[in-house]
Amino acid sequence: MLHTLTIIRQLNADEFTSGEAIAKQLGVSRSAVSAALNRSADFGIELERRHGVGYKLTQPIEWLDVPSITQTLSINSPFSLNLIDEIESTNRTLRQESAAAGSVLAAEWQTAGRGRLGRPWVGSLGGSLLFSLVWRFNGGISRLAGLSLAVGIALARALEQQGYHGIGLKWPNDLLCPKGKLAGILIELSGDALGPADAVIGIGLNLRLSPSERLHANHAADLSDCSGPSPKRNLLFASILNELAELLPRFDQDGFAPLRSEWEARHIWQGEQARLISPNGLESSGKIIGIAEDGALRIAGENGLQVVYAGDISLRKVAAA
Numbered sequence: 001m002l003h004t005l006t007i008i009r010q011l012n013a014d015e016f017t018s019g020e021a022i023a024k025q026l027g028v029s030r031s032a033v034s035a036a037l038n039r040s041a042d043f044g045i046e047l048e049r050r051h052g053v054g055y056k057l058t059q060p061i062e063w064l065d066v067p068s069i070t071q072t073l074s075i076n077s078p079f080s081l082n083l084i085d086e087i088e089s090t091n092r093t094l095r096q097e098s099a100a101a102g103s104v105l106a107a108e109w110q111t112a113g114r115g116r117l118g119r120p121w122v123g124s125l126g127g128s129l130l131f132s133l134v135w136r137f138n139g140g141i142s143r144l145a146g147l148s149l150a151v152g153i154a155l156a157r158a159l160e161q162q163g164y165h166g167i168g169l170k171w172p173n174d175l176l177c178p179k180g181k182l183a184g185i186l187i188e189l190s191g192d193a194l195g196p197a198d199a200v201i202g203i204g205l206n207l208r209l210s211p212s213e214r215l216h217a218n219h220a221a222d223l224s225d226c227s228g229p230s231p232k233r234n235l236l237f238a239s240i241l242n243e244l245a246e247l248l249p250r251f252d253q254d255g256f257a258p259l260r261s262e263w264e265a266r267h268i269w270q271g272e273q274a275r276l277i278s279p280n281g282l283e284s285s286g287k288i289i290g291i292a293e294d295g296a297l298r299i300a301g302e303n304g305l306q307v308v309y310a311g312d313i314s315l316r317k318v319a320a321a
């Protein structure tokens with residue numbers, strides 16, 4: 001079956017491209033082109049169709065591109081970059097392939113993107129950053145409780161440096177702006193408690209959601225909600241990688257403690273009442289007093305101070321009475 005993404009790559013937002021020209025270029029029939037483009041909405045892509053003329057994107061797409069990314073990447077970057085059009089999940093592939101430390105895999109589209117707590121993660125073609133990287137931590141798994149928080153700081157720093165405002169963090173791994181969730185972080189670990197451990201760090205960031213994605217994604221936001229410039233995907237991706245390249249070795253050496261006050265300064269629920277829900281449905285509540293030096297959440301609950309590690313816990317804010 002002719003892939004929709006392959007055809008969308010042939011289109012642009014400046015002028016119409018005829019179905020015939022695409023068919024000729026790809027060596028397929030015009031009806032195959034038309035059938036494939038009928039699925040463009042599944043990718044969050046809106047097209048202008050003009051009978052007898054062709055197709056045009058309503059929004060330009062800045063495709064990920066290695067030379068544009070490396071242009072901004074630090075000279076001594078520890079990362080080796082791979083881009084792919086479509087994949088099930090970048091996290092899954094890096095894990096399956098036991099990819100080397102420093103490997104980065106970014107996809108234009110994921111068919112089975114994974115979020116925390118077994119949830120799906122859906123991006124928007126040309127409107128998201130979807131990537132994973134492998135980092136080796138010499139201190140072992142037992143020191144990595146604060147890793148998703150540290151990664152959140154790297155993301156927030158990169159976005160602020162690019163001129164976006166109002167970025168907040170929600171424990172343990174969400175980036176938010178006032179309108180909703182902007183990015184999520186999925187970390188999967190392997191290795192020893194004390195010896196070296198490899199982390200696959202997956203990041204999904206919404207740059208521009210289509211109107212239908214906005215409608216369907218619960219509480220999702222994109223960078224247009226962060227009063228900044230119109231996002232440049234390659235530049236932003238490289239800036240995030242640069243921040244991670246600086247922060248991850250420091251985190252490995254010094255842990256989360258030196259980052260704690262910066263995290264708390266961006267913490268959207270600092271001092272708020274919240275409900276904690278564990279996978280078996282058990283709930284408890286209390287006032288969020290902050291983060292411990294190892295990244296655990298500190299809550300003053302009915303039974304005194306509660307210290308919570310990420311695990312499978314999910315957190316809800318209690319609405320003010």
Ligand code: BTN
Nearest residue numbers: 089113114115116184185202204
């Ligand atoms: C969350 O639930 O908030 C975490 C979402 C993480 C999504 C990213 S997208 C790139 C990488 N590959 C995946 O399958 N998931 C992560």
